[in-house]
Amino acid sequence: MKDIKPAILLFIIFTIICGGIYPAVVTGLAYAIFPKQATGSFITDNSGKEIGSTLISHPFSDPKYFWPRPSATSDFGNNPMASGGSNAGPTNPDYLKTVGDRIKVLRDTGVTGQVPADLVQASASGLDPHISPESALLQVQRVAKSRGVSEDVLKKVVAKTTEERQFGFLGQPRVNVLVLNLELDRLSP
Amino acid sequence: MNSYEWLQTIIFFVVLLALIKPLGSFMAKVFQGERTFLSPVLAPCEKVIYRISGVQSEDEMGWKRYAGSVLLFNLVLFVGLFILLLTQHLLPLNPQKVPAFSWQLALNTAVSFVTNTNWQAYVGEQAASYFTQMVGLAVHNFVSAATGIAIAIAVIRGFVRRKTALLGNFWVDMTRCTLYILLPISIIAATALVSQGVIQNFSAYKTVRLIQSTNYDKPKMDDKGNPIKDTADKPVTENVIVKEVTIPMGPVASQEAIKELGTNGGGFFNANSAHPFENPTPLSNMLEILLILLIPGALTYTFGVMVGNTRQGWMLLGVMLFILVGCFGVLQGVENSGNPLVAKLGVQSINMEGKDLRFGMAGSNLFTVATTGTSCGAVNSMHDSLTPIGGMIPLSLILLGEIIFGGVGSGLYTMLAFAIIAVFVSGLMIGRTPEYLGKKIEVREMWMSILVILTAGITVLILSGIAMITPQAVASMSNPGAHGLSEVLYALASMANNNGSAFAGLNANVNFYNLFGSLAMTVGRYVPAVAILAMAGSLAEKKYVPPSLGTLPTDKAPFAIWLTLVILIVGALTFFPALALGPIVEHLTMLGGN
Secondary structure, eight states: OTTHHHHHHHHHHHHHIIIIIHHHHHHHHHHHHOHHHHTTOEEEOTTSOEEEETTSOOOOOSTTSOOOOOOOOSSSTTOGGGOOOOOOOTTOHHHHHHHHHHHHHHHHTTOOSOBOGGGTSOOSSSOOOEEOHHHHHHHHHHHHHHHTOOHHHHHHHHHHHEEOOBTTTBSOOEEEHHHHHHHHHHHOO | OOHHHHHHHHHHHHHHHHHHHHHHHHHHHHHTTOOOTTHHHHHHHHHHHHHHHTOOTTOOOBHHHHHHHHHHHHHHHHHHHHHHHHTGGGSSSOTTOOOOOOHHHHHHHHHHHHTTOOOOOSOHHHHOOHHIIIIIIIHHHHHHHHHHHHHHHHHHHHHHOOSOOBOOOHHHHHHHIIIIIIHHHHHHHHHHHHHHTOOBOOOOOEEEEEEEEEEEEEEOBOTTSOBOBOTTSOBOEEEEEEEEEEEOOOBHHHHHHHHHHTTOOOOSSTTGGGSTTTSOSHHHHHHHHHHHHHHHHHHHHHHHHHHTOHHHHHHHHHHHHHHHHHHHHHHHHHHHHOOHHHHTTTBOSSOOTTBOGGGHHHHHHHHHHHHHHSSOOOOSBOGGGSOHHHHHHHHHHHHTTSTTTTSTTHHHHHHHHHHHHHHHHHHHHHTSOOEETTEEOOHHHHHHHHHHHHHHHHHHHHHHHHHHTOHHHHHTOSSOTHHHHHHHHHHHHHHHTTOOOOOTTSOOOSHHHHHHHHHHHHHHHHHHHHHHHHHHHHHHHSOOOOOOTTSOOTTSHHHHHHHHHHHHHHHHHHHHHHHIIIIIHHHHHHHHTO
């Protein structure tokens, strides 16, 4: 059993290399080249205090804010400590009722016509920071009424904060809800 | 599919195919002990490692010693991780003060990471300390991947070598794989991922104030932690107002890179590669899919180089690509046409439940087929919420035995077992002695190939049967009806085939899944690995038979078609009844509208 010694020693050596040196090298490179991204892409206010990450959605339900996608995280929606989806199956009656309830909430705010899927179906991460431009435009009427600003102004803000496909072809166009709402608060507090 | 989705899919596959040859020939050099451009830096490190650990690099092993070394090394890895998980509350780098794992969960998790499965019955951001994630889990991501690749290389040597019992030295193969292949690619990939927004730090979790506070009803607990109920037996709740939230941090990018590259799949966070800190942009998403398919794809070229005919490798790659692209097409179709039960409520008819917006439909679906065709098991969408036929696609890719690119190493050696079965069956039909790559295929090779391709399947079917009559296993289902059966079938298929993804609604952290799952992962990993090494041992001892008129050319298109059919027939015969009861019944229920 001359292979016991290499088995144990290689385990220890690779624990040091892969578990210690490798993450340390990556952390060093990350901080040197991309410090903002490495620490979570946070938005800060004028005093330097962190408001939130552009990558992690905040919960919004007030009519004066744009709402993010439904989130199935435990305790409360958009809980960053409990990322995950609903894992609801497509024929589950509870799930269909949940979607129906979400549509009703939207209809009560004056939404008519077909509802974009992303606004009533929960995201995978529960922290999806984006909604589709269609879902943003659908909410313009409500937000405009609640804030007393014109719809045209809001549509311009939505257009300004819409992110296009990466390099023009990857992914899909999307609006970052936190960035959009911060922009709204800046324009009409 | 819109034109953007076509474009990004085509560009993706062009990039993947362009990388196959350079990486494949580089790996062939590494395992044949030739000098590479990394040798000036890494060769001295390699020597030091061998000196410290007492490895005689020229000391080659027969199949029994090779397999024994694999098992011994994996046992050490298992024991190390098991102890770490049970004692993580005593160890450093634990700013969130997370407690130790229960022994059942620690057993399951340790087996899971050692077998390259990365099934996770715990919530990463709540249950694992930075020390566990980095020192415990990341190192297993490297060496479990290296173990799989080393075995595949030993099997290739079995085909190449003549009249010898020796297959190479496991310690050397594993070390070279980690140093020359996995580490350099991971460092580059991790840095690229950080550029897109994947985090990499050791900060404590951050607290931010919400712009608009939120609230929820929290069940009240008594002193013993049991929910308090009122006279009508309803749980008593109190309304909690949330004014600030905690955002988890951690060394994510370093783990993300090897998690995809080594087809491991264990996420830092519960949402895995759907979490914006693991996969923040469409580009990071494409990069992660590329990492998943890269080594399994390139190994087919390595195989071609080592057996002296690269067409043999391209042929295997062609079969893999064909099935992968076909599955992707079906998944795109059903997910884009959506769920009629939801559409009826007045919603746009595509299925966005369990998908994050930024990846787009094609970015989500391509990830799904890549992660289940290989034994990766990372997810960027929730497979539990796919449409019924959509959910059947990843399930079927897993049940085929993880050969559509497959796990690093394990995908190639399992595919070779299928190739041997295909050669044998066609040999029977034309009445010739079957040969593959100049080696006669005889009784021993057939036995071993059958063990390789059927072990996981039989394990899945038996354990699913046991699950259906075990109250605890049934109670874990989160969705009613046929979908519940799909959840259980998926869980056991995922563990037995060392995939690690889930229909994640299933509550897997119960004794049944922790313990039987550990068994399934162990059997599904080591029985095929030892069997294929045994076959390699017998192949290496055979003499070379030059191709004659009666030899079936295995580097031509007809054989590729034949191999594809054999794979699909074996898969369908084994699993059609189970799939009919799960996803297919659910699909019909959905169309029927109730």
